[in-house]
Amino acid sequence: xxxxxxxxxxxxxxxxxxxxxxxxxxxxxxxxxxxxxxxxxxxxxxxxxxxxxxxxxxxxxxxxxxxxxxxxxxxxxxxxxxxxxxxxxxxxxxxxxxxxxxxxxxxxxxxxxxxxxxxxxxxxxxxxxxxxxxxxxxxxxxxxxxxxxxxxxxxxxxxxxxxxxxxxxxxxxxxxxxxxxxxxxxxx
Amino acid sequence: xxxxxxxxxxxxxxxxxxxxxxxxxxxxxxxxxxxxxxxxxxxxxxxxxxxxxxxxxxxxxxxxxxxxxxxxxxxxxxxxxxxxxxxxxxxxxxxxxxxxxxxxxxxxxxxxxxxxxxxxxxxxxxxxxxxxxxxxxxxxxxxxxxxxxxxxxxxxxxxxxxxxxxxxxxxxxxxxxxxxx
Numbered sequence: 001x002x003x004x005x006x007x008x009x010x011x012x013x014x015x016x017x018x019x020x021x022x023x024x025x026x027x028x029x030x031x032x033x034x035x036x037x038x039x040x041x042x043x044x045x046x047x048x049x050x051x052x053x054x055x056x057x058x059x060x061x062x063x064x065x066x067x068x069x070x071x072x073x074x075x076x077x078x079x080x081x082x083x084x085x086x087x088x089x090x091x092x093x094x095x096x097x098x099x100x101x102x103x104x105x106x107x108x109x110x111x112x113x114x115x116x117x118x119x120x121x122x123x124x125x126x127x128x129x130x131x132x133x134x135x136x137x138x139x140x141x142x143x144x145x146x147x148x149x150x151x152x153x154x155x156x157x158x159x160x161x162x163x164x165x166x167x168x169x170x171x172x173x174x175x176x177x178x179x180x181x182x183x184x185x186x187x188x
Numbered sequence: 189x190x191x192x193x194x195x196x197x198x199x200x201x202x203x204x205x206x207x208x209x210x211x212x213x214x215x216x217x218x219x220x221x222x223x224x225x226x227x228x229x230x231x232x233x234x235x236x237x238x239x240x241x242x243x244x245x246x247x248x249x250x251x252x253x254x255x256x257x258x259x260x261x262x263x264x265x266x267x268x269x270x271x272x273x274x275x276x277x278x279x280x281x282x283x284x285x286x287x288x289x290x291x292x293x294x295x296x297x298x299x300x301x302x303x304x305x306x307x308x309x310x311x312x313x314x315x316x317x318x319x320x321x322x323x324x325x326x327x328x329x330x331x332x333x334x335x336x337x338x339x340x341x342x343x344x345x346x347x348x349x350x351x352x353x354x355x356x357x358x359x360x361x362x363x364x365x366x367x368x369x
Contacts, residue, residue, distance in 0.1 A: 146367075149366070149367060149369060150367050153363055153366040153367050154363070156366070157359050157362065157363045157366075160359065161339060161359060164339050164340070164355060165339055168339070168340055170306070172340065173305060173306045173340055173341075174309075174312075176340040176341045176353075176355060177304065177306075177308060177312050177340075177341060177342060177353070178312070178315075179341075179353075180341045180342060180351075180353025180354070181312065181315050181316050181319055181353070183353060184316065184319035184320060184323060184344075184351055184353070185319060185322070185323060
């Protein structure tokens with residue numbers, strides 16, 4: 001930048017002098033007192049340009065440099081923050097995944113246990129039902145046998161009663177009574 | 189039913205004590221049986237003596253009148269009047285039974301109710317009485333009743349003791365044995 005300003009100042013200083021020389025017909029630069037004025041002009045111009053243009057320009061450039069640096073730093077920080085958050089999220093995700101795995105494993109274990117328990121319960125219940133049915137069947141058979149036996153006995157006794165009633169004569173009654181009297185001793 | 193019997197025993201005991209003091213337990217018992225037979229046989233008298241809305245004094249009067257007509261003495265008339273007055277006329281059959289038991293105990297005898305398929309001959313009655321007397325150690329009075337529903341033989345009951353000498357009993361026992369297998 002300084003170099004540009006120097007070239008600009010030189011041109012501003014030399015071009016009027018060269019013009020003056022061409023008007024006088026004496027060449028590009030006349031070595032007379034005008035050169036001193038030109039020199040002073042040049043210095044004044046250099047001073048004014050430096051004051052009004054160069055310093056603000058430098059300040060502006062510095063400001064922009066700072067802004068860019070700040071932006072870069074912020075970007076760096078943001079990137080680092082993003083990285084940290086990403087890592088944190090990854091960690092959380094990992095933890096959540098691990099937790100989900102653990103929950104799944106627990107659920108599977110519990111489901112297997114429940115299934116085993118249900119199967120065992122169902123097996124036991126089935127066993128009980130079978131046993132109960134077997135018992136009921138046995139009781140039913142016993143009852144049926146008993147009922148059949150009772151019926152046969154009733155029929156036989158009823159038939160015997162009819163037969164006895166028909167066939168008993170007076171002497172039979174007498175004999176039965178005497179037999180019974182003979183057994184009275186067993187009363188006590 | 190138990191309280192019915194207890195009440196009857198109380199009345200019977202009271203009458204028995206008075207009759208024993210008078211030395212006429214058997215005679216009083218016979219009079220009481222006659223009066224009870226009239227009560228049991230006469231539905232009208234039974235109704236009058238057991239209805240609670242008839243005044244106790246009237247019931248007493250009616251009962252004493254019936255007892256007098258039945259030929260009962262003063263003691264039995266008063267007793268029956270008292271029983272009717274207290275609304276216990278329906279207890280008379282049980283009172284008679286309880287009184288009879290007291291007298292029988294006093295005289296060392298027992299009554300055997302015998303149900304038989306055919307009427308027992310005198311010899312059979314004597315034999316049965318003898319056997320029961322021997323078995324129970326008491327003089328036995330047989331009260332025989334022919335029961336046509338019995339197949340054969342007899343059933344004798346003395347108090348709570350029952351001797352089953354009937355064919356029906358034998359068949360029933362056989363039925364149980366066969367049914368048990």
